[in-house]
Amino acid sequence: MPELPEVETVARGLRESVLGRRILSVTLGKTDFIDDPAALEQQLPGRQIIAVERYGKFLLLQLAPPASAGSGGSAPSGASNGDGGSASLLVHLGMTGHIAPHPGSQPCKKHTHACFLLDDGRELRYTDARRFGRMAYLAGAALEEELHGFGADPLEVSAEGFVERMRMRRARVKALLLDQSVLRGVGNIYADESLWRAKIHPARLGARLTRKQAETLHHALRAILEKAIVMRGSSISDFLDAEGEPGEYQRRHRAYGREGKPCYRCGTPIRRTIVAGRSSYFCPRCQRAPRGSAATLPLPKRRIQQRKTAVGRMGSG
DNA sequence: CTTACGGCCTGGGTGC
């Protein structure tokens, strides 16, 4: 499940492999994850990829203006950040999305839903088994509108800014970490890992963290994200970077996915509970539950499973 | 107003 480090890894890979290439044609398969498939088919051919950026969990393939009269080719030395008129292919990998260039001769993998033929004969292909991802061509005001409303990048936010964001709402710290309007790019893995490192229970209210605790969490989150980027992300489900290589950070996980296994600090078995609607792994000894919380129970809300055939429909009557 | 929570989308992995 690509989060900030995985998306950053992909962005760096694409920067190496497709920056400066021109898209010649677009071939789409299933399109229900694409905002406006026709816009992709109409706008992308002929456009040059002049920058690859990460914004939270989004990839942004910035595109040169169409059919630029001025020969182009000048080094895209950053100057392309002009807000007005910029256009991008926005890509969210969801949980199972992959994007990488392939030789044009290579047969497409299963679940390949978008192919962008490049001017060097390769194809930039998007594969996504579950299509929880998203793709959109956005330009100008629409692009700005799409990106506004997101929170700070956790690698850029100051300690003071982070503390403020943990206190701005009355919500659990885990929910705040996952909320893309508070911080952009953090997902379930790195939320749990940073909380474990900072010794903070996921069900604590963010607003009740001490300043020192919030600062510790900020430092932990930042350190973990940076280390994970160096290790090219975590390959939990089937994350592969833009070179098709898995990451290595999953070997360093201290909480996520370790239910029942001993805490690396104290040996207490890691527990799993549901916080903010997500599986949350924590050490019940290192990360003390807030008073009155039922979150020390292994799975407080384990619901009776219901059949697909509407046995469990709950009418209001 | 706020936050919490269930359900939906999908299909690979798992376990029976």
Place this chain on the structure above:
DNA sequence: TGCACCCAGGCCGTAA
């Protein structure tokens, strides 16, 4: 071997 079920992240509707 087959197949039902769980679960994931983001989003949305609704409850409190």
